Amino acid sequence: MSIVITAFERSPDGGEGLARDTRVRWALEEAGLPYSVRTVSFQAMKEPAHVAIHPFGQIPTYEEGSLCLFETGAIVLHVAGKGPGLLPDDVDARARAIAWMFAAVNTVEPVILELVTVRLVEGDKPWAAERLPLVQDRIRHRLQALSTRLADVEWIDGAFSAGDLMLVSVLLRLRASGLLDEFPNLAAYVARGEARPAYQRAFAAQWATNNAPTSGQ
Ligand code: GTB
Secondary structure: OOEEEEEEOOOOOOOOOOOOHHHHHHHHHHHOOOOEEEEEOHHHHOOHHHHOOOOOOOOOEEEEOOEEEEOHHHHHHHHHHHOOOOOOOOHHHHHHHHHHHHHHHHHHHHHHHHHHHHHHHOOOOOOHHHHHHHHHHHHHHHHHHHHHHHOOOOOOOOOOOHHHHHHHHHHHHHHHHOOHHHOHHHHHHHHHHHHOHHHHHHHHHHHHHHHOOOOOO
């Protein structure tokens, strides 16, 4: 059954890998599953055909035969169940890897998204400058806990898993802020994730999508 995901026609980051299709591509590459990409414009994302697949009119989505999925956590979990290397066989270790996936999207990513909100959405508000350090401190609080848990091990809980894939994917959005560099073991953890051949292939593929010449160029 062929796998089709959706991605931005042109990501606002120009292909820096920050849009969430990158984590889905990465999981598919780790699992060795071929896939194709249907790009969607911001307008098309809000039209009925796409909303039928993604109720919030966003990317990425995942289609495989009659299965349509949205939410990157759910997509990566599904992909991890299909191929080797992303979830341990041991039942307890598997449950812990899934817990880290949830931690990534439910505990770590929300505070990081607040930074995006305060900078990009609320930047012109008179209170934005006052709110920024509060948001940065909430992020540091999470990073400190993660840094302590990671200590000097390579991956968060034994062998590389979908938990690491999701954690690295949310943490790398912090690079430009400088906050990640305050925690050298986390910066090194993200670099290890990005150095994986599967990540490199995923990054290159989304870069190519975002930098393909448009008609008329
Ligand atoms: N919780 C959902 C998931 O994990 O799948 C969130 C999906 C989501 O936020 N999708 C974004 C989207 O479709 C794209 S990834 N936004 C359009 C809309 O809501 O109308 C978020 C994103 C976008 C762009 C950058 N960037 O350019 O740096 C980074 C991240």
